[in-house]
Amino acid sequence: MTNELAGKIAIVTGGGRGLGRAMALGFAGAGAAGIVVTAARSPDQVEAVASEIEDIAGAGTALPLVADVTDRRACETVAAQAAEKFGSIHILVNNAGKGQNFIGNDRIPFWEADPEGWAEVVDTNVNGPFFMARAVIDHMRRQDWGRIINITKSRDSMHRPKNSPYGPTKAALEAMTLAWAQDLLETGVTVNSLAPGGAVDTAFVLPAVRATAAETGKKYFPADVIVPAAIWLASEQSDGTTGCRYVGSRWNNSVTPDAAAEGAREPAIFLPPKRDSILRKPWQPPKVSSN
Known part of the structure; x- marks a missing residue:
């Protein structure tokens, strides 16, 4: 074990797999x-992960909860139960999401998408992070410190054809990251986005896409590709960094954590604002360092 997050309390949505x-x-x-x-849903999954957490960190360090992020009151209950058990909330990872598989098993143009499935994906991927952030923000602001990490995806796949609404919802989350970061300037609470950096071998991969990948020999990233960057963003090492976008697969373990983080940073997917803003780093190119 290491101690980057010593004393910190985290909520990870979609934490069962x-x-x-x-x-x-x-x-x-x-x-x-x-x-x-x-x-x-799937209480068995979060309970299994909670058991794994306690195997690593010790008894009483995990709290598995079944809660739908599209339910505002359920999100408030998660925050309340977390604070009651652990005393505070420092970190929120908005990871829960629904992919293109919720509107079918094949890539289809937007007009063929089932409206109910479309609404479900949008509700989970856009409203869910808002409801969770809203539920925890008072805890973070009161302690003058907090981390919100929004899990997104590769920028080119956000506007890929036959990938709506999943791709566009992640573009919305990138915009929300920048907006929230500015809302929270000088509060000690930061908001950043983190993408794995490519296709990850998870349930989000459509069967048709998986079959094509098998034919072409395409490889998927393991789920833990995102972990080093997530730990850095969740820790005090990232103090003062907000509104930025990071890519997990670009993390370089052979350099210092700060250098690795800068190497994993990617400029914001949107143009810089024309209005005056003290937030500039999200649009700056990363500084390459050999340290």
């Missing part, structure tokens, strides 16, 4: 004092 599980276990290994893992 894939990226969420990987980050929750990574936080446990980084010394987090408490980790809440949530899932909209």
